[in-house]
Amino acid sequence: MxxxxxxxxxxxxxxxxxxxxxxxxxxxxxxxxxxxxxxxxxxxxxxxAVGEANAATGIATRKPGEAASRAVRWGLLVDINKCAPGCTKCVEACHTENGVTEKLADPRQASQWIRKVELTDRRNGKKTELPMMCQHCANPPCVDVCPTGASMKRADGIVLVDRHSCIGCRYCMMACPYKARSLVHLPLTEQNPLVPRGQGCVESCTLCVHRIDRGQQPACVEQCPEGAMTFGDLNDPSSEISKRIAATHTTQVRSDLRLDVGVRYQGI
Amino acid sequence: MILTQNARLESGLFYLLAGLGSLVIAIGIGTALYMEHSGHIVTGMNNQTVWGLPHVFAIFLIVAASGVLNVASIGSVFGKKIYKARAPLSGLLALGMLAGGLTVIMLDLGRADRIIVAATHFNPTSVFGWNVILYPGFFAIVGIYLWTLMERRMNEYSHIAGLAAFIWRLLLTTGTGSIFGFLVARQGYGSALLAPLFIILSFAWGLAVFFVVQAAICVWNNRSLQENIFSRMRNLLGIFVAATLFFTAILHLTNAYFAKNVGFESFLLFNSEFSAMFWVGQVLLGSLLPIYLIYSPAGNKRGWITIASLLIIFGAFCQLYVFIIGGQAYPLDIFPGYDVTSSFADGAINHYTPSVPEFFLSIGGIGIAFTVTVVGVRLLRVMPRQEALEKLEEDDSDGAA
Known part of the structure; x- marks a missing residue:
């Protein structure tokens, strides 16, 4: 696809x-x-045509110019019990899909839309890994602090940056509790036309919004060899993600902040 | 003949200082263009330490700008005529420093060319958004205030304009402190105490800057500061510095009381590259030593108070560096109870080294403040005349009696 x-x-x-x-x-x-x-x-x-679902994924498509629906809340469920140690397929898929391919001498200045995080439980030394990205909060601090409104939450819950009105102040990076955002530190060339990026603008995981609008799943979900990630509509009780969240214990990272995130983890 | 020589000397000194200031501004603007062309890759800032040296300088200038206006406020709002005589200089400094600070902030933006977007798109929930209104508003109100002070026909409105400027400056510093106070993510910020802390910091830093500038102008004009105003301002400076220590102590004690922040406070105060800067730079040299100089017998000498003021300014830079850079150096506690590693420096202390372009951009802001002040002092009558001061001193003494 x-x-x-x-x-x-x-x-x-x-x-x-x-x-x-x-x-x-x-x-x-x-x-x-x-x-x-x-x-x-x-x-x-x-x-x-509008309202039709992608035959492969069952995700409704959206016509160009049509507003995103408030009835939908897109989300991800990551089962970290399935997340293979050392595997970075989701990271590679994301960065290939979105054209995040530039190499920088200082890796701290490079953009990372998604990263693998290794956790070691201080009590028992148990190690786990999970992919970390924008958590697509219902109450996103990045949107609150953005002076121009460039950081925005789409009606269907996807948190995005409008690259035309981002001034690169990085206040959203200071505000994000998940370190999910990156500043583009250098001029870029050969970008993916569907995923505009630019020097001096802040960026983060878009949940592959351009794919979702076509009825496709985010690239990381599609490319995960372990099937550890489930994408779907959190508002639809009959969706697989909703059923799994209802049936198993899942975690919202930094749930103490009450941000009502769209990305949930199973197995933390 | 001697008068002509003095005038010539003074004129030469003016052009020298203005030229020096303009050179620093040119270096700053040139650096900004270089950063704009190359991207932030030429800075030491990165996706872990997202705000760096330019923000330290800019926030110092902005906070001190609001504080330096206090001298005028004491005169206009609280009716102390001897302070009011210094109100034009106070207003001029405030405008110059705010211009310098804002320029640095704006030129450090990833997309400085889009500054018009910031002016035309407003997000009411953003503290930055509030500041987009508060900062230009400060320029306008202080500009009007200066007009009422310096235009004799407008003098009767100077009290109300001064009151408006005083209220606005309190709002402005509240807005600056709240940039950090409203951040939920990081252990070093997110405190309601930051707004009043920044206000008291502005009092101390602004008055210290005023002392230094006033001393320089006195030397320039071969004049001496009157004892009455000198001792009042010196005592006020001591109280302000003591108050900054008090608020700083409460901020750290409160933070350290919460178990979730113990690691951060331990890192910042005792176990990092910022610890020495905090204890030696901010507390010892920037606060305790100036307080000693102010209240010891040395405090009667003008020179020692100028040194105390310079130390306070040095301490201010240390404080902002510890606060801004140190606050970002400690890793976000995204997974409490876990040790965390990743390719994106999760769980790692972030080491930041400012680059030369950042430094040049930062001092460009100082250059703007300096040049505006030098040109303003030369073109406008911002310093009171000697005989007028003596009369005001008598008036204030009568009032006090």
């Missing part, structure tokens, strides 16, 4: 514009298939 997206990306801004005949053909084809409930926006990439 992600392969098809990557094949499609270069077509979006560049090649389609340089070949008007091909562009017209694609538009005509789009009109033709729209009646069937599909619109082709590039070879291999389709947007389905």
């Amino acid at each position: 992600s392969d098809s997206k990557h094949n499609a990306q270069p077509e979006l801004p560049g090649k389609a514009q340089t070949n008007p005949a091909r562009r017209a053909f694609i538009a005509a084809a789009g009109v033709g298939v729209a009646g069937l409930g599909f619109t082709a926006i590039a070879p291999g990439l389709h947007l389905m």
Whole structure:
């Protein structure tokens, strides 16, 4: 699924514009298939009509320009009993998907949208690992402190940074209890067109919002070889994530802060 | 002939000082352009220590700017005429220092070119957002206040303008302290005490800056500060510094009382690169020694009080460095009860080394404050005349009696 997206990306801004005949053909084809409930926006990439669910994931798609739904609260459940020691597939998947590929001499200046954290219980020395990323709080401190409103929570619970109005003050980084945000410390090139990033702006996990809107799961969830991560609608009692949260003990990290996070952990 | 020579000397000194200040500003702006072009990769700041040396300098300038206005407030709001004679200098310094501090903060932004976005997008829940209103408001109110002081026809409004400026400056420093006071994530911040602490810090730092500038201007003009105003301001400075020690002690004692913060306080005060800076720089040299100098027989000498003021300013930088950098150096306690490691420095002490560009940007702010003051002192009549002061001294003494 992600392969098809990557094949499609270069077509979006560049090649389609340089070949008007091909562009017209694609538009005509789009009109033709729209009646069937599909619109082709590039070879291999389709947007389905509003309200339809992705056949593979069951996640409803969202038409461009359509507002996100308040009825939905996207969330993640991470079963750390399944999270394999030393495995960083989720980190690699995230950074590949979102174009976070720059290498910096000082790793502390590099962006990390998701990281593997190793925990050692001080009482018994038991070691566990888990992926840590933006927890997509219902009451996000980053949104509260942002002077321009660039840090925002979408109606469906995804916490994002508007790259057009972020001024790079880093107040959100000071406010985040999870160290989930990074500043882009250098000029960037060859970005993923679907995931704009830029020097001087703050960024963090978007839950792969561009994939969710297409009815796909976040890249980390899809690429986890152990199936340790479950993505879904926390507001839907019939979703798998809701059922599992109802059936097992799960943890909200820093629950003392009452942030009502969208990412839950099982096994801490 | 001698008068002409003095005037020429004074004029030469002015151009020398203004040129020096402008050079520092140029270095700061050049560095800002370099940072804008290269990104924050050329600074020592990173994703662990996100605010660095520029914030230490900027916050010093902003806090001291509001404090230095107190001299004017004592005159206009509390009716002490001998202070009111110094109100124009106090207002000028406040504007210059705030301009310097704000410039550093703005040029350190990741996207300094988007400053207009900050002015046109307002988030009412953000303390930074409040400050976007409070800082320009301070410029406007202090500007009007200066106008009422220096334009004879407007003098009758100086009391109300001074009162507005006093209230606004209290709000402004509350806003600055609350930048940290409203942070829930980190052990070193998130305290309601930070707003009043910053207010009292501003009193001490602002008065110390005023003392140093006043002493320099007296030397420049070959004049001596009158005993009455000198002893009053000196005693006030001592009280303010003692109060900063008291508030600082309460802040750390309260924090250390909570089990969850014991590790942080132990790190900061006893077990880190910041400990010596706290005890020696902030407490000993920046507070206790100045208090000793102020209240010992040495305090009768102008020179020792200037040294005490310089020590207070040195202590202020130490305090802000410990507070801002130290507060970020200690790892976030995301998983209480666990030892934590990761590729993103979870669980690790963050070591920060300021880079040369950061330092240049930071002193650029000092250059702005310095140049505005030098030019202002030269162009405006901000220092009271000798004979006027003597009369005011008599008036205040009569009033007190």
